[in-house]
Amino acid sequence: MHIDELRAFDARAVRECAALLAKASPADLARPTPCAGWTLGDLAAHLTAQHRGFAAAARGDGADLAAWAVPPLGDGLAGDHARAAEEVIAAFAEEGVEERAFALPEFGPGAEFPGAMAIGFHFIDHVVHGWDVARSLGLDFRLDDDMAPAALEIALAVPGGGYRTAPGAAFGPELPTDGEMTPLDRILAHLGRSPSWPG
Template identity: 55%
Template structure:
C-alpha cells in the first residue's frame, strides 16, 4: 500500500470518529465504555491526547511529553474535533512520509507508515468504543475493512497484552466474517459489548 492510500484511509477513520463523537452529550460522559477502566469522558480525553501526541510526532516533536498529556475537558466534543483536525493536518504535511515518529508510550521510533497504521487502527477501534457507549450501531467503512483487518492482525498478541496499560487485551476467538468484528476480536474486544 502506498502512503497516500494509507493517509486517505486514516482520514476516513478519524473523520468517522469525529462524526460519532459529535453525538456525545454532557449526560453521556459518565457512561461506561468497552475500555473498562474509562468512562466516556476519560476515553475522549485519551483519544484527544493521542491525536495531539501523534500530531507532535508527525511534526518531529513526539518526544515532547506535554503533547501526550491526558486531561478531561469541560468541552470534550469540541476539543476532540479540534485535535482530530490537528492530527489530520500534521499527517498531511509533505515531510511526513519520510519522517520517523517518536512514540514515547512504545519507547521507540517508527517509520511513518507504521505509526500512521497504529493511529488508524486505534481510531477504528475507539470509534466503535464510543458508538457502543452511546448504544449506537457502528459499521466499518467498506474501504477500511481489509486494511484495518491486516493492521489489527499484525499487532503482536501474547503476554505483553496482559501488562498494565497495554493498548489491547489478548485476542479473542473469532467465528465471524464481519471485518469490524474480526478487527475487534483480534484486538481483544468483544463485539457483543
Template identity: 50%
Template sequence: MPINELRILDALATSASLDLVDRVEPADLAKPTPCEAWTLHGLLAHMTTQHLGFAAAAGGDGDPENWKLVPLGDDPAATYRDSVNKVLNAFAADDIADRKFPLPEFTTEFTFTAEQAISFHFVDYVVHSWDVARTLGLPLTFQREVLDAAARIAEIVPDGQSRLAPGAAFGPAVAADGLSGLDRIVALLGRSPSWAPNGSR
C-alpha cells in the first residue's frame, strides 16, 4: 500500500479513537474492556504509551524505555490527545518512507520499514477504537477504505500459540465465518464481536 494512503488511513483510525476518548467520564475509567487484563484506565495508558513508542521509533529511537507505561495524570483525555498529536506528527515527516523503525516491543533483532510499522499501528487503532466504543456503549463507524485495508492486514497477522504468550498484541482469533466489516476484523484479532461490558460475550 502506498505510504501516503496508509498514513491517511492510520490518521482516520487514530482520530476515531481520540473522538471516543474525548467522551470518557471519570467514572468510565474503572469499566471493564474487551481486553480482559485492562480496565478502561489501563487500556488508555497502553494506547497512550503505544503512540509515544511509535513516535519515538519514527525518529529512530529504539530505547525500550519509550514503551513503558506512562501515567495518564489528572486529565487522561488531554494526555491521550497529546500522544495522538505526537504520533501523527511523527508519521507525517516528509522522508518517513525512507526510515527504519526500531520496535523493541516487537523484536530487537531487526528494524521495520515505515509501511510495516504504520500498518501495525493502523490496525491496532482500528481495534482499540472498537475496544473503547464497546466499553462506553457508543457506536463506531469507519469508512469502507479503512475497513478494507484493516481486514487485509488482520488476515495476515499470524495466529496460533504466539497469541497466548504474555503481552501478546492480540488474543487467539475467534470464529469469523459469516462476519464482515469491523466485526470480522476484531474477531480475526481475538475479540468477540458480541462483547458487552455487562459480561455478555
C-alpha cells in the first residue's frame, strides 16, 4: 500500500473516531467499553495519549515517555482528543515520515519501527477503537469498503500467542472467525473483540 493511501486511511479513521467521541456527554464517559476494565473516559484519555505519543514519534521524540502520558479525565477531554487527533494527522503528513524510525516505548525499551509500519499500527488501532466508541455509545459503526481490505491485511498481520494475555497487551486473544464474517467482524475477532459485544 502506498504511504499516501495509508496516511489518508489513518486520517479518516482518526477523524471518524473523534466525531463519535464528540457525541459523548460528560455522563457518557462512565459507560463501559469493549476494552476490558475501561470506561469510555478511560478510552478517550488513552486515545489522546496515543495521538500525542505517535505525533512525537513522527518528530523523532517518541522515546520520551512524557509524550505518552495519559491526560486526566475531565469535561474537556473530547476537545483535547480532537486537538491531539489533528496533531498526529499533521505529523504523519510530513514529507519523508514513512522513512523515519518511530520510537514506540509501549512495545518495550528501545523499540523502534519504520514509519510506514508505525502508521499502520495507528490506523488499525483507531479502526478498532472507533468501533469501541460506537459500541459504548450505542451508535452504528461502518468500515468503508475501500478501507476494509487494507485494515484487514494489517489486522491479520498482528501475531497471536500467549503475549496477548499479558497485562497491558494491546489486544486480547484472537476469537474464532469464519468466511461468513464481514471484514470488520474478522478484524475485531482476530484482535480479540467479540463483534456482538456486549452480548
